[in-house]
Amino acid sequence: MERFFRYTLTALIGLVALFQFVQVITRYVFEMPLMGLEEIALIPTIWLYILGSVNASREDTQIRANVLEIFLKTDRSRALLQAFSDLISIVISLWMTWWAWKYFSYALRVLKESPTLYIPTIIYESALFLGLVMMTLFTSWHLLRNIRYLLGLRATPDHSLDPDFPQTDEVREFDVLTDIRKDNNNG
Amino acid sequence: ATLKLSHVRPQDTAIDVDANAFAADVQKATEGALKVRIYPSSALGDYTLVQERVGLGAIDMAVQPPASSADKRFQVIYMPYMVKNWDDAERVFAKGSPIRQTAAELYAAQGIRVLGAWPVYFGGVALNRDIPDVANPEIAKGAKLRVPPIKSFQMTADNIGFIGSPLPFSEAFTAVQTGVVDGVMGSGAEGYYASFRDVTKFYLPINTHFEMWYLLINDDIYGELEDTEQDALNAAADRFEAARWKTARKDQARNENLLAEAGATLVPVSDAQLDATAAIIRATVWPEILDDIGADWANDVLTKALQ
């Protein structure tokens, strides 16, 4: 799973950068902008956003303001709070997924096409519904882990927190950087 | 009931004034039973999206250009150089004309009813620098024009000696200002005065397309109204359209003057140049677009429209 996201997401963001780069070159250097390039570029762009968000749900790094969590002292109380917030998230996520399903079936019925190349837009319009389904599933998985920990079926909490070095989602996003730099430089 | 009506221009522009007059007209005729609330400046989304939302019944009404994303056949009602001047336009786009019939059918397939129309202007090209012999369609000008992401515009730009550069509208102003492109195509004097007057140094009125906005209402929502309310809406829509046909020409001239007062030079375009441009577009752009949307059907529509 980790491998899948690592390769897919890097490929998507690279592809998206490449498309934009090509557009600058064709317009500025060759003075021949490619017609419809931005329509193709939309496919990796939307999937990049949605799969990025799915991965955030998988890693439990969706943006949140865990203000209360910082003040809680024990792993157990934090796991309880997390389980509660997971539960609420799942209810809301299911509701959003339901509306995304309606949009998805509408898009399937209408089958719109892009204005110059006539690419079927369902290729990226489907991303929202499919992404929300995956996000709901991953959130449920985190809820399950928290419940198992609370019931004593699991030794460690879903994720723990060190009050001396609090973490937020953004900090976690930059883990890779700090780890790498520490290895090399931080004596 | 209160109907939400979306349009694409800011408050106090010509369309906003007319839309508000329409709303007052409807309210008066139904003695307040039917109200229309105006949402200017694309506050409910750009016209492509609003057309879909009207089709879904999420927004009740709109007055705006036709969007071809849901059905590419819409392109036939805004083919470039279908009409060359106002006299043509008044005949071809009159209420009850074949092209209006086609428009009504296309919208009907989206669950949308056409109540009326609002002729806007003939399109032109706004430029941020002087380009020699710019009105001559046969020479390559080496100038990049921002075109809307619509195939007919891109092809039109490329076939009359410009380089069509597809850029999103949100980036268009900055692109013209910084010089990423040398000008813009896809709008008319009124649109350029509203959004590009600070960067428009030259204006080329080569009548790229005839811009017609349609007054739309969701079919189901229309069906649920009382008969008297439907009549009031239709009557108000007729007055809305008739009043605009009377002022549209003058309004275009007024906007060209405003551009000139804001510092733009109006480039003269001769009838011969207009004819030459139209001939090129009809020979190069039309066949390809018509092929895209079904040549038999589209040719039939155009033949009837231009009789």
Next chain:
Amino acid sequence: MVEIALLAFAVLVILLTIGVPLPYCFGAGLMVMTLVGEATMRGMMLWGFSQLTNPILLAIPLFVFAGTIMSVSGIAASLLQFVNVFIGRVRGGLGVVAAVSCAIIGAISGSGLTGIAAIGPLLIPEMERKGYPRAYATALIANSSILGLLIPPSVTMIVYGWVTETSILACFLATLGPGLLIMFNFSAVNMVVSRKFPLILDEPLPIDRMIREAGKKTVNAIPALLMPVIILGGIYGGIMTPTEAAAVSVIYALPVGFMIYRGLTFKTLLESGKESATAVGAILIMILFSLMLSQLYVMENIPQSLVDAIFQITDNKILLLILVNLFLFCIGMVVNDITAIILTAPLLLPLMTALGVTPIQFAAIMGVNTAMGGVTPPYASILYLGARIGNVKFTEVVKPAMMLILFGYIPVVILVSVWPDLSEYLPRLFGY
């Protein structure tokens, strides 16, 4: 309907404090609006989704990706050494190096975390060796790291410009002045504070060696220094749009990172790609749902009703500006920068316009306040990251950080609110 909109907002804030992810908090707001109120979700997904297709948003992942590549590749380190040659040997100079390096890095990265992530691991130990308290060094670099959000390009300004339909280039320029002012403030505060520290100073270099050193470091830093030139020169010079500039900076950073500074490996590239995409996915799904909520608000005419309601209480400009700043400060304490903008900009801008504050000045007010949120506890992402990188307890970093906020940041927040030219002069100069 205003009552229901306020109820939706209250539910949103309650869920937010118990740790429900932001996209779902906005989702809950949507539920309240449609299940309790009369608003409809019909066509809302279609509307929200179509907003995601705006290419300007694409600048966000690309600027984040470019910043990430830069910090893993050693590009930032070369900038640090370059700045260090010129001011590193002066008394208190290392602190100034921190602020100035973060500002230059800010001209490449669009994020507030890049500065501390890229130079913290190098500079914190070095500052400690030279006699600065570790906690102070960490706080200073973390605070300066915020300049990434104020020196263009800036992710927060892209989001602000997008949700308020203000020119993004103008927004970029609006926070530049305040950003530079903050850089000077931090440098000045540092010069005063560091007089108390038992600093070890390197001998000043003889002039000929100094020139040679400077030459060497400059040559080494040229590929890195070219990055802001390409990005900002490209945008303001009429070669490319901000989104394209972001893409070009990614494409440029790759060979530079792989071949010149060599910090970039295939493994770290994959990590950076995944981390940037995930960060961006999380931002955009939140934006998507928040936009749907504010669209429902617009359809029900809520922002205008709120402005009318507030004006019934008072229309005193100074008082309202003070209240707005306090409000933004409190919001910044509990959520991150982009969230703060998404949450408040659509609601506050109509009020600001009614008060005669231009969208561009308000960009700067929002910009400095929300950037400061990154270092104000309890939710202080940039400070947390600093604590981890500096290996200092968070509680120890807070005290020097507060001092820097008080003397470095707050004066600029006040100035931005009362002095429109500070934010509007540069955009005007460029014709916005």
